[in-house]
Amino acid sequence: MNAITRTFAASLLAIALHAGTAHAAQPQAGDLQAAARAATIEGSTVVTADGVRLYYKDWGPKDGPVVTFSHGWPLSSDSWESQMLFLADQGYRVVAHDRRGHGRSSQPWDGNDMDHYADDLAAVITALDLRDVTVVGFSTGGGEVARYIGRHGTARVKKAVLVGAVTPFMLRTTDNPDGAPIELFDGFRKAARENRAQQYLDIASGPFFGFNRPGATPSAGLVQNFYVQGMQAGHRNTYDSIAAFSATDFRGDLAKFDVPTLVIHGGDDQIVPPAMSAQLVPRHVKHAEVILYPGAPHGITDTHKDRLNQDLLDFLRE
Known part of the structure; x- marks a missing residue:
């Protein structure tokens, strides 16, 4: 594929992704608020206006300051358990x-x-009537947090944290030369269709936790935990999510951030390299503070959990 064809294909993917939600991308605020208010709680699930059941966990004192966590691909809320427990x-x-x-x-x-991811987060926040929230998102979840603020504003938000996030824009296009080529994400999709179980094992045992680096000591437990969470997810859902995290442009969403924002990223992140993500966020969020963990991989919620926990606590207490 030559450079012109590659650029054209990348642009088509971005256009196609947004075309499917063109009307939803610029909704009326009242419509969004009404949809969020329509969510109900049934046991340990929030049921959205379109009938999707969202499992949630709600830990700690109910009168304590609120922190929400949005997870990465293809994981679940279990990936945040170290930070939540702490x-x-x-x-x-x-x-x-x-x-x-x-x-x-x-x-x-x-x-x-x-x-939809952002509106689901809004449904959880509204159904539980959470206010003065610090919204924290990892990887794809960082995009979810950004789109939540872009669509729903910060009326209920006190602070924001982006951890290893896919913001501002992962896909290389004519106006986003810092992004990754479409072939990379096509490879993700191809591997998912051929054998997603092996794909998850390969990602976890290699670049996600940095276990492919010289001198690294792989953890079978972390690899298996990633695999189990990934295989819990739906095949169609995780497949579609590759386009969601790669071809969604969050630059306009970041421009709407008007709360204190912390960006934390692994310096050796092979999944979402900081040069195309964390280091570019201050272009759009002028007040953002960026912390890079030297030599750290993408999966810092596990590999660097003690430092991450303390950095989150310090930011919450500021």
Whole structure:
């Protein structure tokens, strides 16, 4: 594929992704608020206006300061358990849900895109009536947090944290030369169709935790935990999510951030390299503070959990 064809194909993917949600991308605020208010709580699930059941966990004192966690691809809220346990012990109310199509939530055929992810987060926040929230997102979840603020504003948000996030824009296009080529994401899709179980094992045992680096000591437990969470998710849902995290442009969403924002990223992140993500966020969020962990991989919620926990606590206490 020559350079012109490659650029054209990348642009087509981005256009196609947004065309499917063109009307939803610029909704009326009242419509969004009404949809969020329509969500109901049934046991350990929030049921959205379109009937999707979102499993959630709500730990810590119910009167504590609130922190929500949005997880990465293809994981679930379980991937945040170290941070949630730590902060709940510090007196915070910590809430995390399994994204639609992931973990213990419903596996809808449609709606596997960032607009729906953001609206689902809004449904959880509204159904539980959470206020003055610090919204934290990892990887794809960072995009979810950005799109939530872009669509729903910060009326209920106190602070924001992007951890290893896919913001501002992962895909290389004519106006985004810092992004990755479309062939990379096509490879993700091809591997998912051929053998997604092996794909998850390969990602976890290699670049996600940095176990492919010289001198690294692989953890079978971390690899298996990643695999189990990934295989809980729906095949269609995780497949569609590749386009959601790669071809969604979050630059306009970041421009709407008007709350204190912390960006934390592994310096040796092979999944979402900081040069195309964390280091570019200050172009769009002028007040953002960026912290890079030297030599750290993508999966810092596990590999660097003690440092991450402390950095989150320090930011929450500021």
